[in-house]
Structure formats: structure tokens, C-alpha cells
Amino acid sequence: MTTQLSSGAVGRGLGDRVILAATIALAIVMVLPMLWAVGLSLKTNAELLVDTNSVLKAPWTFRNYYDILIGSGVFRWLLNSIIVSVGMSLGVLALSSLAGYGFARLEFPGRNVIFVLVLFGLAIPEQAVILVRHQLFSDLSLHNTYAGLMLPGMSAPFGVFLMTQYFKAIPTEVDEAAMLDNASRFKIFWRVLLPMTLPAQATLGIFTFLHAWNDYWWPLVSGTNEQMYTLTVGIASTQMNFAESAGLGYLMAQAVFAGLPILIVYMFFQKYIVRAVSGAAA
Structure with a gap:
């Protein structure tokens, strides 16, 4: 009986780890595009026109956000x-x-x-x-x-x-x-x-x-x-002609700026959102 209980506990523990690992992997997949957009918003259009992978390398700039504020x-x-x-x-x-x-x-x-x-x-x-x-x-x-x-x-x-x-x-x-x-x-x-x-x-x-x-x-x-x-x-x-219109970095800065109010709403009403989603799932 003890052996069966131990094996059952081990099985549940392994299952929990698999579920946790899958959840983390899915969370990373969901977050990566948003992080990529933030990274693009911190690069100049001239750099992005040459290579969008330059987002992974310094230097970074807040010029795109400054342009949003002024014009x-x-x-x-x-x-x-x-x-x-x-x-x-x-x-x-x-x-x-x-x-x-x-x-x-x-x-x-x-x-x-x-x-x-x-x-x-x-x-x-x-x-x-x-x-x-x-x-x-x-x-x-x-x-x-x-x-x-x-x-x-x-x-x-x-x-x-x-x-x-x-x-x-x-x-x-x-x-x-x-x-x-x-x-x-x-x-x-x-x-x-x-x-x-x-x-x-x-x-x-x-x-x-x-x-x-x-x-x-x-x-x-x-x-x-x-x-x-x-x-x-x-x-x-603003997405006409893709990056050549106002700049891909500028476009991503606008997208990040637009997402901030939703993030603020989520932070203040997280309890109700979780309750609503769990209620809908039930």
C-alpha cells in the first residue's frame, strides 16, 4: 500500500512538473512578440532597414517615444x-x-x-x-x-x-x-x-x-x-508602406504606447479579470 501511494505521489509530482514546464513554455511564446515589439521601438529606422536583428544589440534610443510626445x-x-x-x-x-x-x-x-x-x-x-x-x-x-x-x-x-x-x-x-x-x-x-x-x-x-x-x-x-x-x-x-512611411521603430513605439492603458487596467482590475475568466471557463 505504501509503495502504491509513493508511486502515485511521484506520478502526480511528475505530472505537475510537466504542466508547469508547458505553462512556462507557452508564456514565453506569448511574451516574446511583445518583447520584440518593445525592442524594435528602441531602435532607429535606419538600423532596422539594414537589419531587424539589430534589436538585440546596442545602442538603443528613446527617440521614437520622444517623437510621439512632440508630433x-x-x-x-x-x-x-x-x-x-x-x-x-x-x-x-x-x-x-x-x-x-x-x-x-x-x-x-x-x-x-x-x-x-x-x-x-x-x-x-x-x-x-x-x-x-x-x-x-x-x-x-x-x-x-x-x-x-x-x-x-x-x-x-x-x-x-x-x-x-x-x-x-x-x-x-x-x-x-x-x-x-x-x-x-x-x-x-x-x-x-x-x-x-x-x-x-x-x-x-x-x-x-x-x-x-x-x-x-x-x-x-x-x-x-x-x-x-x-x-x-x-x-x-500609419502602417502604409511598412517601415518606409514613418519608421518601423516609430510604429512599434506607438503600439507599445497604445498597450499601456490596457496594462494599467489589468493591474488595477486583475482580481476581477481572473474571476471573470474563471467564471466563464466554469
Whole structure:
């Protein structure tokens, strides 16, 4: 029996080491491209045109970052991305919470049918409605506006589904106790139930922010004015003629600069991101 236990422990220990080694290897594979981009951003374009492997050798320079500070449109694009991402996240949280409360707690004709129709939105790709959306926003003169960039993303079927399920998980006795104190429906929603959904709201808000920050398709269609570019569109616009336009090192410096806000968000909300990912995996 002791021999079997020992062999089992050894087997588990070996398995754990294999998993750890595989995890480290995958982490290195994921990190290397980012480190390479940082290295490229610290080299002059003249050196990179001769040999991109020069990134491994000194000298390095912060000239590309200095050029961003004094003459790049990246700050304008950064501001646009912040406004759009934050605005879209707040809009999704407000609309999804209200809709989730309505589907979970209120009785009204056609509730189940409407909820199913909302969920159908998960199966419709954005590309399928892009022409109709473009025509609609053009008729309303919403292109090249913050509202035009944010409004399509506020239609979030997943957010409605998530908040509906979360509200359903809260016992109805909570509502009944609040009603005994003559609380209105809105007061029950705002003061009692909504604070109990903060974990779900944090998860939804983080995922919405990351999606909005990295979105390229709709901002490319709607934001045709350079002053309304988001970071993804703005940086892509500088890639014409590859390194010969503004310089590969300068381009990589812009990419690194653009990634810093996401890194900051991750550092502050790491606990919620891990909880959200583990919850989604479960």
C-alpha cells in the first residue's frame, strides 16, 4: 500500500512538473512578440532597414517615444479610445442591468419571446448588418461622432443574458422584504438588487471595455475623419508602406504606447479579470 501511494505521489509530482514546464513554455511564446515589439521601438529606422536583428544589440534610443510626445496624433487617438471605451462600458452596464432586471423580475406580455429575440443577437455576426447600420448612421449624421462610435456596441445581448441570470439567482424574498417597507420597483432595483450584482457588473464592464478598446471594424467604417480615429485605426493608418512611411521603430513605439492603458487596467482590475475568466471557463 505504501509503495502504491509513493508511486502515485511521484506520478502526480511528475505530472505537475510537466504542466508547469508547458505553462512556462507557452508564456514565453506569448511574451516574446511583445518583447520584440518593445525592442524594435528602441531602435532607429535606419538600423532596422539594414537589419531587424539589430534589436538585440546596442545602442538603443528613446527617440521614437520622444517623437510621439512632440508630433504624433496618438494622444488624440488615445483620448478617443478612452471616451469610446468608457462610454460604451457605462452604456452597456446601464442598459443590460435595466433589461436584466426587467426580464428577471417583471411580468409583461411577450417577455419570453422578446428575451429569445435578444439572444438571437448572439448568433448574428456584425458583418451581416454592417451595410444597414452604415446607412442608418449616415442618414442620422452620426458618423465621425462619439455617439456613432459607441451606440452599436451598447447593444449587448450577452450583457442582457448575464444580468438576467444574475438577477434570477437573487431570492425573490429580497424584493418582498423591500416591498413591505413600501419601496418602489425602481428603488428596489437601484438600492437593493443592483449593489448585489457588482461582481457581474465588474465582469461585464471589463469585457466590454477590452472589446471596445480593441475594436477595429466599426471605428474603421464610422470614424473616417482622422480626428475621430481610435487607437486601433490610427495606428493601422500609419502602417502604409511598412517601415518606409514613418519608421518601423516609430510604429512599434506607438503600439507599445497604445498597450499601456490596457496594462494599467489589468493591474488595477486583475482580481476581477481572473474571476471573470474563471467564471466563464466554469
